[in-house]
Amino acid sequence: MNLFLAMLPTIMTAATPLLLAAVGELVVERSGVLNLGVEGMMIIGAVTAFAGAQATGSPYAGMVCGILAGAAFSLLFGFLTLTLVANQVATGLSLTILGLGLSGMIGDSFVGTPGIQMGALPIPGLAEIPVVGPILFSHDLIFYLSILLVIAVHWFLFRTRTGLELRSIGDNHDSAHALGMGVIRVRYLAVMFGGACAGLAGAQLSLVYTPQWTENMTAGRGWIALALVVFASWRPVWVLVGAYLFGAVSIGQFNAQAFGFGIPSQFLSSMPYLATVVVLVLISRNRRLTLMNTPACLGKPFVPDR
Amino acid sequence: MRLEIERRATRSSLYAALSPFIALALTVVAGGIMFAALGKDPFSALYSFFIAPLTSAWSLNQLAIKSAPLILIAVGLSVCFSSRNWNIGAEGQFIAGALMGSILPVMAPDWTSPLLLPIILVLGMVGGALYAAIPAILKAEFNANEILSSLMLVYVAQLFLDWTVRGPWRDPQGFNFPQTIQFSDSATLPPIYAGGAAHWGFVFALVAAVVTWFMLRRTLKGFEIRVLGESSRAGRFAGFSSRRMVYFSFLFSGALAGLAGICEVSGAINQLQPVISPGYGFTAIIVAFLGRLNPLSIVVAGLVLGLTYLGGEAAQITIGLSEKVARVFQGFLLFFVLGCDTLILYRIRLVSSRRASGEEAAQ
Numbered sequence: 001m002n003l004f005l006a007m008l009p010t011i012m013t014a015a016t017p018l019l020l021a022a023v024g025e026l027v028v029e030r031s032g033v034l035n036l037g038v039e040g041m042m043i044i045g046a047v048t049a050f051a052g053a054q055a056t057g058s059p060y061a062g063m064v065c066g067i068l069a070g071a072a073f074s075l076l077f078g079f080l081t082l083t084l085v086a087n088q089v090a091t092g093l094s095l096t097i098l099g100l101g102l103s104g105m106i107g108d109s110f111v112g113t114p115g116i117q118m119g120a121l122p123i124p125g126l127a128e129i130p131v132v133g134p135i136l137f138s139h140d141l142i143f144y145l146s147i148l149l150v151i152a153v154h155w156f157l158f159r160t161r162t163g164l165e166l167r168s169i170g171d172n173h174d175s176a177h178a179l180g181m182g183v184i185r186v187r188y189l190a191v192m193f194g195g196a197c198a199g200l201a202g203a204q205l206s207l208v209y210t211p212q213w214t215e216n217m218t219a220g221r222g223w224i225a226l227a228l229v230v231f232a233s234w235r236p237v238w239v240l241v242g243a244y245l246f247g248a249v250s251i252g253q254f255n256a257q258a259f260g261f262g263i264p265s266q267f268l269s270s271m272p273y274l275a276t277v278v279v280l281v282l283i284s285r286n287r288r289l290t291l292m293n294t295p296a297c298l299g300k301p302f303v304p305d306r
Numbered sequence: 307m308r309l310e311i312e313r314r315a316t317r318s319s320l321y322a323a324l325s326p327f328i329a330l331a332l333t334v335v336a337g338g339i340m341f342a343a344l345g346k347d348p349f350s351a352l353y354s355f356f357i358a359p360l361t362s363a364w365s366l367n368q369l370a371i372k373s374a375p376l377i378l379i380a381v382g383l384s385v386c387f388s389s390r391n392w393n394i395g396a397e398g399q400f401i402a403g404a405l406m407g408s409i410l411p412v413m414a415p416d417w418t419s420p421l422l423l424p425i426i427l428v429l430g431m432v433g434g435a436l437y438a439a440i441p442a443i444l445k446a447e448f449n450a451n452e453i454l455s456s457l458m459l460v461y462v463a464q465l466f467l468d469w470t471v472r473g474p475w476r477d478p479q480g481f482n483f484p485q486t487i488q489f490s491d492s493a494t495l496p497p498i499y500a501g502g503a504a505h506w507g508f509v510f511a512l513v514a515a516v517v518t519w520f521m522l523r524r525t526l527k528g529f530e531i532r533v534l535g536e537s538s539r540a541g542r543f544a545g546f547s548s549r550r551m552v553y554f555s556f557l558f559s560g561a562l563a564g565l566a567g568i569c570e571v572s573g574a575i576n577q578l579q580p581v582i583s584p585g586y587g588f589t590a591i592i593v594a595f596l597g598r599l600n601p602l603s604i605v606v607a608g609l610v611l612g613l614t615y616l617g618g619e620a621a622q623i624t625i626g627l628s629e630k631v632a633r634v635f636q637g638f639l640l641f642f643v644l645g646c647d648t649l650i651l652y653r654i655r656l657v658s659s660r661r662a663s664g665e666e667a668a669q
Binding site for chain 1: 308311313334392394444448449451453454456457458459461462465466469472473588589590592595611628630631632633634635636637638640641644645647648652654
């Protein structure tokens, strides 16, 4: 039990990038757009956040750079799929390929440079509470942001009129268009929000989780975030649950590697990926549940008739 | 000013033919701007990236080596993507084929027979197909998204290969390097002509392209693939099963990716290493789209993308740029291809905002 309590803060840190990227993608998919470029936007966020922190000396300035870069990069996807109605699956893939390439090129000179870590910001008063304090209230800024974001997105989607509009656009863009909603405008904003979240997730990786730059440092987390959205059936609170479960799996396999147990490290390292597949199968086999929650226009092209 | 698009009454065959070339031209322009931004002379950089690799017999051989896996994989993917099955885990199937095909050369290195090479190649195809069968089963039987499952299996395959060459298959005389023993001569895929470097994988790629083209355009199976890709509902009325198509397209593309994997190992690398592919499985996705899912055009597209790998290596040596420039080029290219394809189905117009608001006021 004590070991688990000691592991909890690291689990939360490992889960935060997944949570951020998945919550952003959830909003994008709720608006009816499937952006498979999460991995690419995340790694662009990671490299620009690292560069920004190096240039200014401040991890917070770096974080802002990561958010802006993620949002700007997602505009490429938005322009192609929303304005030019290109295939969303293929465009998302190209965003990932371009992001991995660009980040490798930009980050070439950063390899081996010691990073600037974003320190913890214990919340005065709350952080002193025994047991709970160190686990919940002694984290870095991005962790607090991730929790606030889940609450905010839940509130926005299910408690505001704009959120209702966004969901109706995702479920039937033709009717929404006929009712006078700006389908393309809302989708552009959603895509940029998703990009900003993925950028922040990347910033967390290169400023908090492992404060350095290594090529391909996202290591498939963007794809796991996409799977988390399916796992959560497009509900923000379940994204939180899923992200922490995955955080536990990846930290668990790290600790198992430390203990040895005679299991080759490569097998343990593949656990998060295999867990993703297993979870995907368990969720998807219930066709009725998936059909009920999937935004009906997810991935479908929209051309307004005039 | 804003862009408006309008559906064409019929597909524009003019733009269908032109769009890959427009995309290529735009990629070259974007690349020139990128080189200039990096402080290099764009013309000499573009020359050493795209033209210089075509000027020697050695590099033409290298081009064939790099293009062979791209074409083989992309031809398989054309069947998948035409039927709307998104297999994006070809990189993992490539590795699985390489591993399965290496069983005999690594575990029974002394066995020689004229049948050895054909067995190795078939085992490679079986390995790739079996690995592709996993996402296929998960999609057909459990409704699991094939994009995510096939991609996750890439990471698993990479880690498994890493374990194999560091663990059970490590060459005992290899000074502790993470690699297997070298393939024997009879397990090595020979060059196409004596003295050349390009192996028979390139010929297999051409054969696969022609056979698949024939299947897609001239047989009932090809019709089935296209109907199910356009509309699985219409396909069902015609008596086609989209469930069976999941299996067919995944096994077919997995087998070709596996063949590409074992050809690369047996013909080019000659042993297994922790990393055996510079991302062929992902680049092949670009090849498939640049060749607009037509196996014959894919041959050309594969040569173009193969050239970006050579250009990347050349850029590293002659102008001191990171070899990652190649990945950036590949990403640009796919973007422009997808953007230009809009012209086939839609007309694009620039509308001045004054006119647009005037129209709204009139309504």
